[in-house]
Amino acid sequence: MKLNYNGPEDHKYEDKKCDRCDYHEPCCEDHKYAHCYPKSPCAYGxxxxxxxxxxxxxxxxxxxxxxxxxxxxxxxxxxxxxxxxxxxxxxxxxxxxxxxxxxxxxxxxxxxxxxxxxxxxxxxxxxxxxxxxxxxxxxxxxxxxxxxxxxxxxxxxxxxxxxxxxxxxxxxxxxxxxxxxxxxxxxxxxxxxxxxxxxxxx
Structure with missing residues (x-):
């Protein structure tokens, strides 16, 4: 099981539960993977x-x-x-x-x-x-x-x-x-x- 989370690049927007949610169950329940997948593939500065x-x-x-x-x-x-x-x-x-x-x-x-x-x-x-x-x-x-x-x-x-x-x-x-x-x-x-x-x- 992977414990270090380095952002969405680790997961390439895969359609599956990310390691952070596996390790932090409240993340999945409270935010529905909001911290695992970016809302946009191009973040605007x-x-x-x-x-x-x-x-x-x-x-x-x-x-x-x-x-x-x-x-x-x-x-x-x-x-x-x-x-x-x-x-x-x-x-x-x-x-x-x-x-x-x-x-x-x-x-x-x-x-x-x-x-x-x-x-x-x-x-x-x-x-x-x-x-x-x-x-x-x-x-x-x-x-x-x-x-x-x-x-x-x-x-x-x-x-x-x-x-x-x-x-x-x-x-x-x-x-x-x-x-x-x-x-x-x-x-x-x-x-x-x-x-x-x-x-x-x-």
């Missing part, structure tokens, strides 16, 4: 990375006369992951934040934010755009109102190339028009959080 970003206050994007003010993109944070140990990795990126909007005066023009996701991988160092997501809010009939809400988006890559990549989130466009005297409604992006997971596709 999973990587996870996360990071906290930096808040951004969105200033007025127009002058008191309504002329547009040149918008400079705001960085909200980045997170890196190294998938070089995985085979044809599937990568999932998640972004979460809190957006606070407080009106100074009613406006017929909505306030909008466009979030952009970019990545840079070590194979060429070129920044690659991955996608954009828009947040929109407006209170037309209410001169003074406050809204605090969450905003999130996800991005997935299937069967990508193994690499070390850094994902960046920026506010690439914003519209927060002046509503009186050159003052805009308050629009803040707070507590941004970035996370990324990856696993082998096979």
């Amino acid at each position: 999973i990587l996870f990375e996360c990071n906290n970003g930096t808040m951004a206050k969105i200033p007025s994007t127009t002058t008191a006369t309504g002329a547009p003010i040149n918008w400079v993109p705001r960085s909200l944070g980045c997170v890196s992951i190294d998938t070089s140990c995985l085979k044809m990795p599937t990568v999932k990126f998640d972004f979460n934040c809190i957006i606070q909007y407080r009106t100074i005066a009613a406006s017929t023009v909505p306030s909008t934010l466009t979030f952009g996701l970019f990545k840079v991988c070590d194979n060429n160092g070129e920044e690659i755009p991955c996608g954009t997501w828009e947040y929109r809010v407006n209170f037309v009939d209410t001169p003074v109102e406050e809204l605090t809400t969450s905003f999130c988006f996800s991005y997935c890559e299937c069967a990508s190339c193994p690499n070390c990549c850094t994902y960046y989130v920026r506010i690439i466009e914003a519209n927060n028009p002046a509503v009186g005297g050159g003052i805009s409604n308050i629009l803040d992006v707070m507590a941004p959080s970035l996370s990324v997971m990856a696993k082998s596709s096979c």
